Amino acid sequence: MFSKACEYGIRAMIYIGQQSADFGRRVGLKDIAAEIDSPEAFTAKVLQGLVRQQLVTSVKGPTGGFELTPEQLRTVTLKQIVVAIDGPDILQGCALGLPQCSAKQPCPMHFQFLPIRDQLNELLRTHTIGELAGKVHDGLAFLKR
C-alpha cells in the first residue's frame, strides 16, 4: 500500500505529535527510531523531506529535535504526508496502471475501484496528526509491535 518510507514517516509524525501535544517536548532521532521501531538514518531522511515541506518543525543543537506546533497538529493531515513522501499516485492512479483511465476510457476495474479509492482519499484527507496522536496518548493505539 504505502512505501516503507511513508510508513515510517506517518509513524514518526504521530509519535512526534504525541510528545509535542502531551509534554510540549521535542524528540530526537534516536528516540523516534526507538519508539516507532524504524532504522534511524533512513527515518532521518524521511523527516528531512517533511521538514522541507514544513509539515514538521526541527531545531538543531542541544535540546533540539523535532516537534509539531499546535497549528501543525491541528492542520497536517495524513494525506499531506502520504503525498509528500509517495506522491499522489495512490490517490489518483489507475489500479491496473493504465496511463489514461477515466470514465470515458475505463480499465475493467475502474468503476469498482472508484468508490474504494474515494474512501481512501476521504480517510487520509480528514485525519490530522493531532487526532491520531490523541489515540496513542489515550492508550487506544500503538506505533510498534
Added chain:
Amino acid sequence: MFSKACEYGIRAMIYIGQQSADFGRRVGLKDIAAEIDSPEAFTAKVLQGLVRQQLVTSVKGPTGGFELTPEQLRTVTLKQIVVAIDGPDILQGCALGLPQCSAKQPCPMHFQFLPIRDQLNELLRTHTIGELAGKVHDGLAFLKR
C-alpha cells in the same frame, strides 16, 4: 497499490480470457504484450508464474500460446492473481507496517482502514477473469492507453 508485475499479470489474464472466450483462440506472448502495452520478456516471467499456479494454461510449439479454459474463466478471481503475484500482504497487512496490528493492539489507523480493506478484499474476491473479459468484449473497458 499493485506492483508492475501484478498490473501486467491482471491485464494479460483479462486479454487472454477475452480471446479465449470470444474466439477460443490461443494468444502468443508478442500478441499479449502488444495488446496490453507491456514489456514482452517481463510479462512472460509473470505469466510463467501464473501457469505454475494453474491460473492460466500454456501450450508450446506452433499454434501454441496462452489460453483460459472455460473453468478458469469462470473460477479464477482477481484475488487469486494478486495473491499469486504480490502475496497476501495488501489484503491483510497493517497500513502502517506494524508486524502485529489487530483490534487488541491496533495502529492509529486500524479501525478506519479495516472497512476499506474489507471492500478491497470483497472486490477482488468476487470478480472473475471471465466477467472482466466480457467488459472488454463489449467495448465497455480497455487494457491500454
Added chain:
DNA sequence: CAAATACCGGACAAAAATGTCCGGTAATAA
C-alpha cells in the same frame, strides 16, 4: 569563546523490483 549536541546534505551500499537475453524443451506441421 569553546565544546558538545543534533539536525542537514550528499555520497555511498545493499536489496528488491523491473526488465532483458539466450539456450533448452516441447509441440506442431510439412
Added chain:
DNA sequence: TTATTACCGGACATTTTTGTCCGGTATTTG
C-alpha cells in the same frame, strides 16, 4: 523425421527503494 514455432528457466542488467555513513552547520551550555 526434420524444421519451425513458442513457451520455459536461468542468468544477467538496470532502476528504484531501502538503508548507512560521515563531514558540515546551527544551536545551546558552560
